[in-house]
Amino acid sequence: MHSSQFPAMYAEIAVALAAGLLSWAYQTIKPPLPKICGSPGGPPITSPRVKLSDGRHLAYREMGVPKEEAKNKIIVIHGFDDSKNLSLPVSQETIEELSIYFLFFDRAGYGESDPYPSRSVKSEAYDIQELADQLQIGSKFYVIGMSMGAYPVYGCLKYIPHRLSGASLVVPFVHYWWPSLPANISKQGFQKLCTADQRTFQVAHHTPGYSTGG
Template identity: 55%
Template structure:
């Protein structure tokens, strides 16, 4: 074999090895041969995918208020924080029914490699229709699930009775941010997170490899070692214990690519819209409202950027909690306050 031919063959082999190393393993679909079992109720969506859900609160037919809850990063349908942390007697008093669901690729919901902010909003709309929640329902989302609420405000505002974003994760590349403000907030993130977020935004095809390789530090949140506030240090161990005892194994059982990696790629990727350009979905219906809750010591979501968003969208009712970190919804009394504020005008 001549030298040029040998080099060409070697380059092809090396390229194949690199390509193979960058490819995530295929997801282990729930209910497929060798895959995890199906234990949750599920609906079949418009494209044939299954969406797993869990019902909480008062019976649906007796409820005065119906809420769809969207979980955060590395979570699942079992963590419907606004209802699981609210005393049952309060839920009964308010007549609240909540349905939480596994986002595509999480828990027992089928992956959606084509997932976008719009497709997830349409999944939520279809879940409401399949469960008979009526013409309008509330949406609530925590952390990365809060981003999904932005999608609902953009794509299905006509289906909403109200909405609440709880410590919603921010995309540093939203064009509505002044450059100096977003750069300052970005520079305050851990260095490993800065690189992981750049990869998720600029080279999403590298996202899985970047966060699973062993050469250098991945995203701290992906690795389960996020920087925590003082309050989070006190609150998080309780949630971690509950998760480990009951449903931790479910969260990523179909694989990390279509669950947490897909969340990162969408959450920090190139959005189809800028939340700061949204219009009030209820301009002539003052009894309906949108709320945003944020801790002023949140180390994961910069409060400075959240305040800027609110300045651009004065129709959102802003609740900033002094001394609170990212996990403030699990503090005593907070979930009740969030639910009561959402329903206070109805």
């Protein structure tokens, strides 16, 4: 073999070794496939669930006065790393005085609800509508979005506004570069974030294809 061929051969071997190591590392750190609640070997189902028209299940929790007697029916949407079991700081006295029925649910892929890899803002809105219909809470209801649960509220406002009595956001994920939001308010809100969150928003804003601007 000609001596000039050795460097090329060594490079090919190095590339093959690197590829093998990367493949091994990926298989090592790759998380196992999630086990769906109620499936063989999966976590047990401990909460009531509804079956959606596409076959998926959504788990839910009810709180407050009976829905048949309630004057105000509110669907609460949890945020990232949370579930239908979130704690809502509202007193029993307030619940009874305002005759409130609360409906909490695990969003697709959270808690005891089935995963939905194709989940979108639109699908989340229609999940909420179908959940409300299956539980027969009425033609109109309120929605409250907590943190990252804010974007399904935006979806409800866009896709099912005729079903809403009102909408509210609690510590929501905010679009700080939204042109319809006054610049001084955006700036004040952004500056109140911790440094790590500010950097996260800036990276998302300036990443091509994922920009929060416009």
